[in-house]
Amino acid sequence: MPVTIKDIALKTGLSVSAVSKALNDKGDISEEQKAKVRQIAERLGYKKNILASRLVNQKSNTLGLFIFSRNLMWSSENSAFKYLSTIMDEVKKRQYDILLFSVDSDLANRQSYIDMCLERQVEGVIYIGLGSNDPHLEEIRQTDIPTVVLEHTLTGKNISSVGIDNQKGIDLALNYLEELDHTKIAFIKGFNDVELSQVRFETYCEYMKKKSQYHESWVIQGDFSLKSGYDGGNQIAKLTDKPTAILAANDLMAIGAIGALTEQNISVPQDISVIGYDNFDISKYITPRLTTIDQNFKQMATVVIHLLFEMIQHNIQGKQVLIDPELIVRDSTVKVV
Amino acid sequence: MPVTIKDIALKTGLSVSAVSKALNDKGDISEEQKAKVRQIAERLGYKKNILASRLVNQKSNTLGLFIFSRNLMWSSENSAFKYLSTIMDEVKKRQYDILLFSVDSDLANRQSYIDMCLERQVEGVIYIGLGSNDPHLEEIRQTDIPTVVLEHTLTGKNISSVGIDNQKGIDLALNYLEELDHTKIAFIKGFNDVELSQVRFETYCEYMKKKSQYHESWVIQGDFSLKSGYDGGNQIAKLTDKPTAILAANDLMAIGAIGALTEQNISVPQDISVIGYDNFDISKYITPRLTTIDQNFKQMATVVIHLLFEMIQHNIQGKQVLIDPELIVRDSTVKVV
DNA sequence: CTGTTAGCGCTTTCAT
DNA sequence: ATGAAAGCGCTAACAG
Numbered sequence: 001m002p003v004t005i006k007d008i009a010l011k012t013g014l015s016v017s018a019v020s021k022a023l024n025d026k027g028d029i030s031e032e033q034k035a036k037v038r039q040i041a042e043r044l045g046y047k048k049n050i051l052a053s054r055l056v057n058q059k060s061n062t063l064g065l066f067i068f069s070r071n072l073m074w075s076s077e078n079s080a081f082k083y084l085s086t087i088m089d090e091v092k093k094r095q096y097d098i099l100l101f102s103v104d105s106d107l108a109n110r111q112s113y114i115d116m117c118l119e120r121q122v123e124g125v126i127y128i129g130l131g132s133n134d135p136h137l138e139e140i141r142q143t144d145i146p147t148v149v150l151e152h153t154l155t156g157k158n159i160s161s162v163g164i165d166n167q168k169g170i171d172l173a174l175n176y177l178e179e180l181d182h183t184k185i186a187f188i189k190g191f192n193d194v195e196l197s198q199v200r201f202e203t204y205c206e207y208m209k210k211k212s213q214y215h216e217s218w219v220i221q222g223d224f225s226l227k228s229g230y231d232g233g234n235q236i237a238k239l240t241d242k243p244t245a246i247l248a249a250n251d252l253m254a255i256g257a258i259g260a261l262t263e264q265n266i267s268v269p270q271d272i273s274v275i276g277y278d279n280f281d282i283s284k285y286i287t288p289r290l291t292t293i294d295q296n297f298k299q300m301a302t303v304v305i306h307l308l309f310e311m312i313q314h315n316i317q318g319k320q321v322l323i324d325p326e327l328i329v330r331d332s333t334v335k336v337v
Numbered sequence: 338m339p340v341t342i343k344d345i346a347l348k349t350g351l352s353v354s355a356v357s358k359a360l361n362d363k364g365d366i367s368e369e370q371k372a373k374v375r376q377i378a379e380r381l382g383y384k385k386n387i388l389a390s391r392l393v394n395q396k397s398n399t400l401g402l403f404i405f406s407r408n409l410m411w412s413s414e415n416s417a418f419k420y421l422s423t424i425m426d427e428v429k430k431r432q433y434d435i436l437l438f439s440v441d442s443d444l445a446n447r448q449s450y451i452d453m454c455l456e457r458q459v460e461g462v463i464y465i466g467l468g469s470n471d472p473h474l475e476e477i478r479q480t481d482i483p484t485v486v487l488e489h490t491l492t493g494k495n496i497s498s499v500g501i502d503n504q505k506g507i508d509l510a511l512n513y514l515e516e517l518d519h520t521k522i523a524f525i526k527g528f529n530d531v532e533l534s535q536v537r538f539e540t541y542c543e544y545m546k547k548k549s550q551y552h553e554s555w556v557i558q559g560d561f562s563l564k565s566g567y568d569g570g571n572q573i574a575k576l577t578d579k580p581t582a583i584l585a586a587n588d589l590m591a592i593g594a595i596g597a598l599t600e601q602n603i604s605v606p607q608d609i610s611v612i613g614y615d616n617f618d619i620s621k622y623i624t625p626r627l628t629t630i631d632q633n634f635k636q637m638a639t640v641v642i643h644l645l646f647e648m649i650q651h652n653i654q655g656k657q658v659l660i661d662p663e664l665i666v667r668d669s670t671v672k673v674v
Numbered sequence: 675c676t677g678t679t680a681g682c683g684c685t686t687t688c689a690t
Numbered sequence: 691a692t693g694a695a696a697g698c699g700c701t702a703a704c705a706g
Contacts, residue, residue: 002455004699015677020701028675047455051397052699055388056682065437081418088439097457100402100435102425118339118384120434226622252619259622282589285563285596286623341683352693357685367691389683393698 003044011040023048060121062097063308066113068129079250079278079297080128083150086301087126094309096123112136114143124308126150132195146311146318148304152195153320160307160318162300166196169293169325170203170247173275176291176327177245181336182273183211186218186243188232188253197224200249200277218243222253229256236272237264244272244336251276251283251292258286258332269334279328289330299323340381348377360385397458399434400645403450405466416615416634417465420487423638424463431646433460449473451480461645463487469532483648483655485641489532490657497644497655499637503533506630506662507540507584510612513628513664514582518673519610520548523555523580525569525590534561537586537614555580559590566593573609574601581609581673588613588620588629595623595669606671616665626667636660 005023009016014033021029022037040046054060065087067080091098101116113136117125124146130137132152140147141156149161177185187204190197201219208214220235222228229248233256236246248254254276258268268274268288276283279294300323310316342360346353351370358366359374377383391397402424404417428435438453450473454462461483467474469489477484478493486498514522524541527534538556545551557572559565566585570593573583585591591613595605605611605625613620616631637660647653 005701006699016699017678017701018676020699021676024701030675033675047452049392049458049699050456051388051392051458052682053701054682055386055392055684055699056701058682060388088437092439098437098439100425100437102429102435115384119387121386121388226618230622255619256622259624259626262624281563282592282619285567285593287596287599289596342685343683353683354685354694355692357683358692361685365691370691386683389698390685391698392683392700393685395698 002049003046004049005046007044008037008041008046011044012036054121060097060123061095062099062120062122063091064099064101064113064117064120064122064125066101066103066125066127066130068103068127068131068134079151079295082297083128083301083304086298087305090302090305094305112139114139114145117143117145124148124312126304126308127152129194130154131191131193132198133193146308148308148311148318150300150304155320156318158311158318160304160311160320162304162307162321162323163196164295164300164325165322166199166325167203169277169295170200171207172325172327173247173277173293174204174207176329177247177273177275177333180245180273180333182245183213184218184241184243184245185213186220186236186246188220188222188229188246188248188257190222190224190249190253192221197249204247215241217241222249224250224252226252226256226259229253230260231256233257233260234264237261237266242272245333246272246274248274248276251278251280251290254290254292254332255283255286258288258290269332273333275333284330288332291330291333292328294326294328296323296326339386340383341386342383344381345374345377345383348381349373391458397434397460398432399436399457399459400428401436401438401450401454401457401459401462403438403440403462403464403467405440405464405468405471416488416632419634420465420638420641423635424642427639427642431642449476451476451482454480454482461485461649463641463645464489466531467491468528468530469535470530483645485645485648485655487637487641492657493655495648495655497641497648497657499641499644499658499660500533501632501637501662502659503536503662504540506614506632507537508544509662509664510584510614510630511541511544513666514584514610514612514670517582517610517670519582520550521555521578521580521582522550523557523573523583525557525559525566525583525585525594527559527561527586527590529558534586541584552578554578559586561587561589563589563593563596566590567597568593570594570597571601574598574603579609582670583609583611585611585613588615588617588627591627591629591669592620592623595625595627606669610670612670621667625669628667628670629665631663631665633660633663 005016005019008019019037022034126148128150130149130152146158151163153161189201220232222232254274258274261268276290276292279292283290283292303321342353342356345356356374359371463485465487467486467489483495488500490498526538557569559569583594591611595611598605613627613629616629620627620629640658
């Protein structure tokens with residue numbers, strides 16, 4: 001049996017409420033008593049039962065965190081982790097706890113995300129990697145719990161969303177390739193069911209169609225994994241009408257593709273230029289060093305927390321924020337000869 | 338104001354206790370009433386306040402999770418994430434919640450990890466990436482809360498630890514290099530203050546000293562990051578008495594080193610063989626494909642959860658488990674000519 | 675300043 | 691089968 005406030009009351013001869021006041025350093029209690037209580041508490045090894053205090057305070061000081069795309073997560077190839085450290089720091093600063101929620105891979109069996117949060121009195125929720133056809137999307141939009149969605153736009157009274165301006169990012173890449181005289185550009189897509197993937201692809205499509213250079217065979221379906229990029233690279237290697245450049249929807253697929261091309265004796269960037277998206281740290285260290293689009297994960301995470309607490313504490317309405325991406329030129333892209 | 342059990346009691350004309358029984362599907366309540374209660378609850382949008390029920394049940398159904406090495410985490414280059422998905426799944430299966438604890442980077446300012454857990458009535462704790470000179474180590478060892486430590490051996494009445502047999506892993510690598518006739522082997526170390534790093538280095542030391550081939554200049558201090566591997570590679574490139582092989586304490590440093598060597602026109606593996614440790618997914622896709630030591634992260638995570646719940650539910654004593662590593666031969670290593 | 679009382683939302687004896 | 695009452699550990703309003 002852990003020691004409670006009651007035990008301290010008995011030992012000190014004070015009332016429970018006096019002890020509570022002392023422990024919480026309230027004003028209406030003498031310094032002597034405070035000292036005494038603290039000393040006894042220390043000696044008894046007292047630890048406050050935060051669950052109980054949260055119940056009476058009607059305040060959980062807890063945030064819920066959902067991370068999706070588990071398949072990617074498994075291989076630590078998930079951008080979610082890029083945000084995590086910043087989120088943890090910022091949340092801790094504000095004295096909140098984080099409940100890390102899992103989601104059943106079995107769609108049908110899923111309990112409502114909102115219910116999980118409601119039952120735990122969660123004050124705010126963060127979603128990372130939410131799918132654009134997730135069955136609970138509408139429910140999330142309707143909820144009263146302040147919510148921030150990363151990498152996916154969602155509007156609603158208590159919803160903010162933070163993402164990269166993917167259209168701008170892809171345009172950045174495409175325009176750069178244009179400067180290098182590339183017109184035959186292949187695209188390796190990510191998962192179809194996340195928004196950022198759709199936007200990246202659509203931006204590519206529009207550009208290529210505008211240039212009358214859109215060819216089905218240059219569009220490769222990937223899933224953001226290294227493996228799918230590798231497979232994509234092999235597929236492109238087999239093409240008779242090869243592109244001069246490949247734009248991948250993320251760095252990992254770009255790296256996978258480069259691996260495959262290299263194996264097929266197609267050299268990057270001499271034969272084919274490759275450009276990624278994400279600016280993962282590793283992209284700077286592979287050979288050739290990868291040209292890519294930078295996302296400022298840390299900035300995004302900071303904005304997420306800022307928006308969330310604005311909603312929680314000041315009841316401010318949700319906002320949609322798009323962060324500007326940046327082109328990082330390295331060695332995997334070269335001018336067409 | 339959220340709807341409570343009391344509201345349902347009023348609406349149904351039943352008592353609070355009857356409603357509680359109905360909601361929890363207990364035996365001593367008629368089926369009709371159960372149905373009625375459930376229907377009203379549904380209509381009112383009732384959600385159980387789990388905090389309250391945990392308080393009375395004296396059971397938090399919550400696990401604490403600590404992830405250290407934040408500096409690495411920040412770049413998603415942390416093996417911690419490799420375990421995370423499995424841990425989340427297994428914990429969810431058992432109907433437990435996970436509290437993700439942050440640790441102040443400011444050592445002095447740190448609240449005791451144990452206190453954080455105690456206050457939240459956490460039933461079990463998992464530590465990933467605990468430093469071997471963490472100030473709270475002794476406290477962790479003393480705690481009554483069932484605890485599992487990953488990647489670090491720690492013994493105590495309620496402590497289990499799960500790790501890779503790092504000595505075996507490094508021996509695997511070294512023996513393989515020996516088969517390839519390498520005698521001049523450099524080593525890129527990780528952080529000095531985590532156990533796995535120490536073991537990996539010591540195993541290398543012993544081997545080299547046994548062969549009378551140990552040279553200070555072949556030992557490079559890294560920190561597990563790509564960058565430090567890159568710097569290490571540059572350092573090695575400058576050596577007059579160059580090694581014929583580099584063993585890095587993890588894949589990321591190996592990849593960084595390869596990057597640097599390549600830039601210095603030292604080709605891997607023709608000039609220098611490189612071998613990593615971890616078998617990160619990416620290692621299969623870079624050029625040259627990296628020879629490395631595999632750690633079965635998923636297996637490790639499964640063991641962690643198994644041990645933890647054995648301790649929590651069956652009061653079984655903690656165990657120290659070492660998982661066997663495996664050598665993965667790829668293209669970054671070659672026989673000395 | 676200090677103690678008494680009530681109560682957060684839920685569960686569980688124990689009568690009825 | 692149902693309800694009254696007590697209580698989990700803590701805090702807050704109010705009296706004294």
